[in-house]
Amino acid sequence: MKSDVEELMPRLLPVDCGEGTEDVDLSGPPRNPQEYLRQVQLEASLCPDVVVAQIDPKKLKKTQTVNASVAGCLAAPVGFCPSLSWQQHQVSNFSDVRQSISKNRTHWNNHTLDDNVQMPKLTDEEGWKRFCLGETTYLGSSSSRLTEADQEPALDYSKVGFPPLLSIVSRFNQSTVLMLLDILISWFEEREFVPQLGRWLYALLACLEKPLLPEAHSSIRQLARRCAQLRSTMNSQEDENLPALNLLICLVARYFEQVDLADQPE
Numbered sequence: 001m002k003s004d005v006e007e008l009m010p011r012l013l014p015v016d017c018g019e020g021t022e023d024v025d026l027s028g029p030p031r032n033p034q035e036y037l038r039q040v041q042l043e044a045s046l047c048p049d050v051v052v053a054q055i056d057p058k059k060l061k062k063t064q065t066v067n068a069s070v071a072g073c074l075a076a077p078v079g080f081c082p083s084l085s086w087q088q089h090q091v092s093n094f095s096d097v098r099q100s101i102s103k104n105r106t107h108w109n110n111h112t113l114d115d116n117v118q119m120p121k122l123t124d125e126e127g128w129k130r131f132c133l134g135e136t137t138y139l140g141s142s143s144s145r146l147t148e149a150d151q152e153p154a155l156d157y158s159k160v161g162f163p164p165l166l167s168i169v170s171r172f173n174q175s176t177v178l179m180l181l182d183i184l185i186s187w188f189e190e191r192e193f194v195p196q197l198g199r200w201l202y203a204l205l206a207c208l209e210k211p212l213l214p215e216a217h218s219s220i221r222q223l224a225r226r227c228a229q230l231r232s233t234m235n236s237q238e239d240e241n242l243p244a245l246n247l248l249i250c251l252v253a254r255y256f257e258q259v260d261l262a263d264q265p266e
Helices: 004-008 033-046 057-061 084-109 125-138 174-189 195-207 214-231 242-255
Strands: none
Touching: 084 195, 084 242, 125 174, 125 195, 174 195, 174 214, 195 242, 214 242
């Protein structure tokens, strides 16, 4: 007579139990395929039909944190929101940039880097911050702007940060792109926007492949929300960082289809 389990889930493989499963040794490895199947059969028969988890109710009283935010962006102050035509134009330009990078990636990847370009190890987060942003910005010096002396040919990139040249970013695979986005966005969460950061964020977004991985969704949404937060504190439409913040929000929302974060023109 078949058991209730066998009625609901018929055996897919015929098993010759021989003298039965009573003498099957579960402590040792099976000696042949038949004995393996008999061990599986015996283990299944020993499992209870209903299993109840033993949970300590006291542990459930503590506050539990779930890091899954679906919050949208703060609305732009009156007069700070870009027009729909401006957003569409930026998305079109960005798409052209991505196509150009994809088309010429092999060429730039084979391009020899200058001797002074020493990229950090993948696990060196602090090194990547210095590499991308420069010590002046990373260490929070009083001024992150380039002086006339800094713009001379003998520019010290260790101080001002290396620009995201195609010969550099074309070498990054997707895991490196995501890692750098996470590092720079985390840095941005606690600091003000600077042009060097904007250049790197734009370049990394241009290298970010679609469809997005779940972790990429989270990172770029965090970026858009931070940009909107800073924008909401601006006092003037002439602020030099406003176009860059609007651009990053636009790319995340319009190009990467995070439409709930998109600016809605007035």
